[in-house]
Amino acid sequence: MAIKRLEVIASTEDASVVKGVSDSVRAEAKALVKWFKDYRDFVIEGAWYPDDVFKDMGSSHIVKYRPSEDSAYSAFGKLPSTHTIFQKMTKVKSPLLEKPYVIEGGNCADRCESISHSIVDNFKMLHREERGCPIATTGNHIAMRFFILSHYIADCHMPLHCDARPFSDGKGIHGAIEKKWEDQVNKSYKIDKANNRFFYDPDGYPLHLNPTQFVLDVEHDVETRKYAHGWGTGNNNTWDFMSVVSQYSYVFSYYLIPETFKNTQTIQEFMEQTEWGRDFDKYSVMIFGDAIDSLARIWLHVWIKFRNWLK
Structure with a gap:
């Protein structure tokens, strides 16, 4: 769906969806979609490498926060105004936004920043070296890294990945929630x-079977949400952005x-x-959206960084 989001952009x-988005950014989104369509078919399996091969779930998939009156850390960043969870937590004035916190583990933002850099570096190597050079990377490898990056970005948006309470210890509700999401996808x-x-359908997107209302609502969000290309006030890169995403995932989890x-x-x-259970699909659509x-934002920034290097 992120590729579909890029195509919408x-x-x-x-x-109203692209108000304030420059023609050059839209042109780069189009170029990235075209590039992806040459590579995404089988390398999309790379999105599951973090779980199936790397197995770094206890560190790089999470940033675990807990309220702590003894902590010196109390600052919260800002996200683009189009980020629905940021909007929601700001609007309801979550009391956690006024409280200090500690981070008990996890380095998801670091992982996202590192992979983002590696994608740009691999693009540069691919451009620099002759085809067939033994040290050169490939387009398939780079596409796979985009999908690996997508896994970590998505995980940071799952509220329980940023909540130090023991809901993810194998006995709690974490797995059951994700199973409900998986069932929706498999039905749809x-x-x-x-x-x-x-x-895939003729346009190159996942072929509908019997789409649930949840999936239709997510797809509608992909097509109609306003796009803001910036990182949010005070943020300058993937690390800044994902760090703030983790903060609001934590606050949202407690809400x-x-x-x-x-x-x-x-x-x-x-x-x-x-609250989540009583309106499960509504909040899940917010998380997925x-x-x-x-x-889409991070992929596009990574792509543009490489393309600017080419100039």
């Missing part, structure tokens, strides 16, 4: 299970799940007793 005729799209990928809810409680109790928009 490049080609939409809805002026035709999956090529033998190759662990989607079947969605009260401190009285225990990690030993069931998914059914979660659905009945928490923000993640997809962030993916």
Whole structure:
């Protein structure tokens, strides 16, 4: 869906979606979509390398926050005004935005920054070296790194990846929530299970099977959300941006799940007793929509950084 988001940025005729976005940024989005369509088919499996091969779930997929009155850290950054969770937490004036916090583990923002740099570096190597050079990378390898990056970006938008409460210890609700999302995707799209990928429609996007309302709402968000190319006030790069994303994922998690809810409680109790559970699809659409928009933004910034180097 991030590639679809890029195509919307490049080609939409809805002026409200791209208000303030320069023609040059839209042209680069179009060029990146064209580049992706040559490579994405099988390398998309690379998006699962962080789980299946790297297995760095306990460090690079997370930034675990906890409120702490003893901490000296209390500053929260800002995200683009189009980021719905940032908007929501600012509007409801979450009390956590006034409280100090500690980070108990995780380096997701560092990982995202590192991979972003590596993509640009690999593009430069590909451009510099002769085809067939033994030290040269390939377009497939670079595309795979884009999808690997997407995994870490998406994980940082999952509220429980930024909440130090023990909901992710194998007994809590974390896995059950993600299973509900996976079920929605499997119902909505035709999956090529033998190759662990989607079947595609004539436009090159995942082929609908029986799309659920949740998936349709996410797709609608992809097509209609206003795009802001900037990182947000005070942010200058992927690391800054993802660090602030993690802050608001943490705050959002406490908004969605009260401190009285225990990690030993069931998914059914979660659905009945928490803000998130009572309106599960609405909040999940916000999470997915923000993640997809962030993916498109970071991918596009990485691409433009390389293209500027070429000039």
